Amino acid sequence: MSQHTAYPEKSASGTAAAPVLVVRGLRAHVAGQQVVEHVDLEVAATGVTALLGRNGVGKTSTIKAVMGLIGREGGITLDGQDISHLPTHRVAQLGVGYVPEDREVFSGLTVTENLRLAERRGSEHRYDLVYDLFPELRERGQQAAGTLSGGQQQMVSLARALLNDNRVLLVDEPTKGLAPRLVQEVARVLAHAAEVVPILLVEQNLQVVRTLARDAVVLTDGRSVHHGPAAEFLDDPVATQRLLGVHGGTDPAGAV
Amino acid sequence: MTERLLVQRLYERHIEQVLVTVGLALATVALFDGIWGTDPRFLTGPAWMESTTRIAGANVPNDRFIAILGALVVLAAIVLFLQRTRFGMIIRAGVENRSMVTALGIDVRNAFTLVFTIGGAAAGVGGVLASHYFGYVSPLLGQTLLIFAFIVTVIGGLGSLIGAAVASVLVAVLQQFANYYLWGTGDLAVVVLLAAVLLARPSGLLGRQ
Numbered sequence: 197m198s199q200h201t202a203y204p205e206k207s208a209s210g211t212a213a214a215p216v217l218v219v220r221g222l223r224a225h226v227a228g229q230q231v232v233e234h235v236d237l238e239v240a241a242t243g244v245t246a247l248l249g250r251n252g253v254g255k256t257s258t259i260k261a262v263m264g265l266i267g268r269e270g271g272i273t274l275d276g277q278d279i280s281h282l283p284t285h286r287v288a289q290l291g292v293g294y295v296p297e298d299r300e301v302f303s304g305l306t307v308t309e310n311l312r313l314a315e316r317r318g319s320e321h322r323y324d325l326v327y328d329l330f331p332e333l334r335e336r337g338q339q340a341a342g343t344l345s346g347g348q349q350q351m352v353s354l355a356r357a358l359l360n361d362n363r364v365l366l367v368d369e370p371t372k373g374l375a376p377r378l379v380q381e382v383a384r385v386l387a388h389a390a391e392v393v394p395i396l397l398v399e400q401n402l403q404v405v406r407t408l409a410r411d412a413v414v415l416t417d418g419r420s421v422h423h424g425p426a427a428e429f430l431d432d433p434v435a436t437q438r439l440l441g442v443h444g445g446t447d448p449a450g451a452v
Numbered sequence: 453m454t455e456r457l458l459v460q461r462l463y464e465r466h467i468e469q470v471l472v473t474v475g476l477a478l479a480t481v482a483l484f485d486g487i488w489g490t491d492p493r494f495l496t497g498p499a500w501m502e503s504t505t506r507i508a509g510a511n512v513p514n515d516r517f518i519a520i521l522g523a524l525v526v527l528a529a530i531v532l533f534l535q536r537t538r539f540g541m542i543i544r545a546g547v548e549n550r551s552m553v554t555a556l557g558i559d560v561r562n563a564f565t566l567v568f569t570i571g572g573a574a575a576g577v578g579g580v581l582a583s584h585y586f587g588y589v590s591p592l593l594g595q596t597l598l599i600f601a602f603i604v605t606v607i608g609g610l611g612s613l614i615g616a617a618v619a620s621v622l623v624a625v626l627q628q629f630a631n632y633y634l635w636g637t638g639d640l641a642v643v644v645l646l647a648a649v650l651l652a653r654p655s656g657l658l659g660r661q
Binding site: 263265283284285288289294296300302303304305309312313314316356360 | 549552559
């Protein structure tokens with residue numbers, strides 16, 4: 197049954213801390229076309245919250261709508277502050293880090309320039325953390341980002357978001373198109389990042405979701421239809437088959 | 453001001469941008485016609501600029517040196533600005549992917565207003581240099597140059613500053629040589645060059661593929 201389910205009163209994981217990001221009744225459109233119908237979601241104040249669903253159900257659009265990159269209506273609050281009417285750069289300045297689906301590094305700029313561009317005023321810049329996680333970025337600092345491999349570009353994209361002291365990260369399919377070894381690498385980085393900043397993660401690789409995510413929100417046809425602990429959802433073969441078209445985390449295609 | 457009022461609403465909408473800016477250009481020329489008339493005003497520069505210097509058997513008017521020097525200074529200034537400043541970095545990134553720049557918390561509109569202002573200032577410098585080249589000013593002065601400016605931009609490659617610089621030298625030299633040695637076919641030669649470049653490299657000499 198894919199009707200809209202009310203959001204549980206208390207965070208599914210049972211933690212008392214208020215969620216960092218709350219989305220209520222979100223609708224979004226691209227070029228006049230409705231791509232998000234009604235999404236409710238909460239990103240817990242710590243750890244990783246997964247945003248799941250089949251292809252084309254509006255996961256990426258939901259994230260873009262939160263960033264203000266596409267037209268949106270509905271409630272979006274960050275630590276209680278309404279951000280639903282703010283332009284994208286204001287949303288980012290308030291501490292929302294964005295790692296887009298296709299990395300979107302600036303290919304004509306060097307790796308160092310990509311990072312310097314991401315430096316936000318009023319935030320400390322955690323180059324130590326970034327170069328610690330991605331030593332390669334220091335070595336390739338003067339290389340044009342467009343000449344990097346997909347995995348390296350993903351590192352630049354993640355590094356841009358980790359450089360600042362963000363309140364939440366929106367990470368869209370960070371392992372897409374990467375070799376298994378790099379998928380592991382990205383998962384390791386996200387696990388490390390989740391210790392300092394809460395993350396909303398869109399991810400097709402359910403093995404990665406299983407390792408990282410505590411909570412999960414599932415979308416179908418632009419609507420959020422399930423909220424709950426990630427492991428519980430992935431262990432439910434009926435629900436994962438119905439909402440994702442796969443068996444949670446045991447599907448060979450999703451295995452690492 | 454023009455940028456803030458009109459052009460800013462039209463990023464991503466290139467056709468409308470051209471319509472608005474060319475429309476404004478025509479309207480401004482008409483306005484100047486109405487106020488000051490279309491008669492050229494002749495002007496004279498300092499005496500040194502009116503005389504010539506002999507180089508390799510040719511008498512070159514001194515104002516041409518000023519024009520060349522001015523162009524080089526403007527080019528160097530813009531290249532340095534784009535490569536060395538944070539604003540330049542924002543502009544280079546913004547040309548490539550505007551929305552991702554905003555997603556990093558940067559208000560790109562300010563940077564692009566600055567680009568428009570710099571463009572206007574560069575055009576102003578160009579106008580002053582051109583007035584000495586022609587020896588007069590009139591509202592209609594720019595129209596023949598505008599065509600060449602477009603051709604130079606296309607040959608150099610849209611979005612490439614160095615391409616435009618290389619193409620401007622290429623076009624000018626080709627035009628002058630064709631005029632001198634090929635019975636005044638300079639303009640034709642430029643159009644042939646344009647066609648050849650478009651056939652061989654549709655994105656221009658240094659444009660992005």
